[in-house]
Amino acid sequence: MVSIRLTTSCLKRINEEIKSMMKHVLSAMVMNQPGVLAHISGMLASRAFNIESLAVGETERPDFSRITFVVAGDNKVVDQVRKQLEKIVTVVKVMDYRDQDILERDLMLLKVSTVESGLSKVKELAEIFRAKIVDVGQSHVMIELSGPERKIDAFIDLMRPFGILELVRTGRIALAREVSLSVEDALKPPTPFDTSEVEIEV
Template identity: 60%
Template sequence: SRGYNIDSLAVGATEDPNLSRMTFVVVGDDRVLEQVRKQLEKIVTVVRVVDVSAHEHVERDLMLLKVRTPPGARSEIRELVDIFRGRIVDVGSDEVMIEISGRENKIEAFIERMRPYGITELVRTGRIAMIRSMNSDGSDGSD
C-alpha cells in the first residue's frame, strides 16, 4: 500500500500544446505530500510538481447534473440554479441538466439542495487549481 488516496484527478490541455496539466488532490500530512511529490518526480515525463496549497490559489470543480422536475418544481429549481450561479443547459420533458462550477463545498451544497427533487445523473470534473498572480505591490490578483 502506498499510504494515501487520490481524492480527485483532473487532466487537461495547457497553454503549451506539448504539455498537459494533471491536478491531483491528496489529503495527508507533510510526510504523505512529500511522498506523493517524490513519486511524481520519478516519472520521466513529469516536468514540474507544485503544491498549490502552499500558495494563495483559486480552486474550482465543474459538475453536470440531471434532476427530475416534478410538476410545479421547475421554478424552484430554476431559482436554486440562479442562487448558486449555475446554468440550465438542457431541458427535457421531466428533467433538466444543470451546469455549475465553484469550490467543492458549493458543489456539495448544491447537490444536497437537488436531492429532494431526484438526481438522475451526475458527473464532476474533479478539482483544478491555479496559483494566484502577484501584483507589483506584492498583493495577490484578487479583487
C-alpha cells in the same frame, strides 16, 4: 453536567482521522505521450495513496498536459506523493500548492427530476448559486455549475430531495495566484499619464 474524558489512544485516533480528511492540491506538468496517465495512475494505486480526484487537461503548450491531484492525508502523505511523481521521467514539474494562495474550481453537470416539484423551484435554487440550466426535458433539467468544491457540494445537497438522476464532476483544477489583486482593481482603466509637469529640452 456531564464530564467526558478521552484516553490518549482515543485522542490519537481522532487526530489521525482528522489528518486523513485533510485535502491538498498538487499539480504536475507532464509530457504529452501515450501511456503517461496510465503510468502515473498505476504508481499511485500500487502505493495505495488516497487520491480524491484527478483532472487532466491541455496547457498553454501543446506538448504538455497538466494533471491536478487532490490528495487526502497529512503533510507526510503529500510529500510522498510529490516525491514519487518527481521520479517519473515524463513528469516535467510538480507544483505543491500547500503554502500558496491559489484559485481553484470544480465543474459539475447534474440532471435533476422536475416531476414532483416542477421547474420553478429548481430554477430558483440554480439562480441563487449562479448555476446554468443547459438542457430542459419533459421530466428533468440539466444544470451546469462551477466553483469551489464546498459550493458544489452544498448545491448537490439541495438538489437531492428533487431526485438526482445523473451527476458528473471534473474534480478540482487550480492555479497559483501571482499577485494579490481584486477583480475591481484589475478592471480599472489605467491612470492617464500627466504631461503637464514634464520638461522637454530642445
